Amino acid sequence: MSNPVSTQNGVDTRRRILALIAFIAGGAVPIQLVTLSFGYAQYVQGVAKGPELVPTAHEFAAWYVPLVYVPALVALGGIALYSRRRYPGLFRRIVVGFGAGLVATLALDAWRQTGVIYGWLPGDTPKMFGMTVTMSKKMAIWYPVGLLVHYFNGANFGLVYAFVWGKQGSYRSAAVWATVWMLIVELGMMTLPPMGPMTGLFGAQFSWPGLFLITLVAHVFSGLAMGLLVEQFLTEKDRAWLLPFLMSRQQK
Structure with a gap:
């Protein structure tokens, strides 16, 4: 018998x-x-660039990391462990998305380092993040x-993709939609903190067109x-995109 507390109209509300x-x-x-820490520095405190940018961003990160960031990752890990046997579809989306995002970040770094080496980027990302925290x-x-x-961060971009798009049914479709997702990320990177205010839109005030390209x-x-x-490791049971996935009546 279904648990009346967790199930309504056949939908497991706990899941x-x-x-x-x-x-x-x-x-x-x-x-x-990243965006909130540097947004605080650039928009709230008015420090768009220069040596005070990272210390000012740290003022926000100093409480965000222990009170929000770390608990969120702990919650994510706990849900993954809890779901492994009870909600395998949810478990797959978390693990596959997270893992795919990690590997995708390695692919991104192969090109990002070129930008660092040739001075097309204003700094090395791990250094900026590490100093901010x-x-x-x-x-x-x-x-x-x-x-x-x-x-x-890279892993969680993969998790978002797996949750929102799920398994597409073809590698071509998966490649297209994942690229669309990362182009949205690119647009955000080129217009939002920290890059937007620091280098101008799309790097126009820094190393155009090197940074953008x-x-x-x-x-x-x-x-x-x-x-x-994601297409390789999700199963045919994971074909639903985000809303049908959330509203589905069962998990297999």
Whole structure:
């Protein structure tokens, strides 16, 4: 017999709630560490660039990380463990999306490092993230933290893709939609904090067109890798996109 507390009209509300929490905790919360921290510095405090930018962003990150960011990732991990046997469809979307996002970030970094080497980017992403979170002058501290933040963000972009699009049924469709998703991310990167106010829209005030082109290519390659991996490892039971997935009556 179904649990009357968790089931209404055949829909498991507990699964729906867990899926929504996982989607938010694994998507918006980690990704917004960057935009909110630098948005605070650039828009609220009026520090768009320069040596005070990272310390000012740290003022926001100093409470966001322990009170929001870390609890969100812990919640995501807890939901994944809880769902492994009870809601395998939810478990697959979390694990496959997260893993695909990690690998896709490696593909992105192969191109991003070229931008760092040739000076097309204003800085190295792990350093910027690590300094924002720790404000430590020791590379042994800020570098691994920055790398974790960078790869957690990439992993969570993959999780969002797996939740929203699911399995497409063909590698071509998956490659197209994942690339569309990463082009949306590219648009955000080129217009929102920290890049937008720091370098001008699409890097127009920094290293046009190098910054825009290198990040565009990097996001296209990461999107291709993400889409193909999610398509490979999700099953035919994962064909639903986000809303039907949340409203489905059962998980297999």
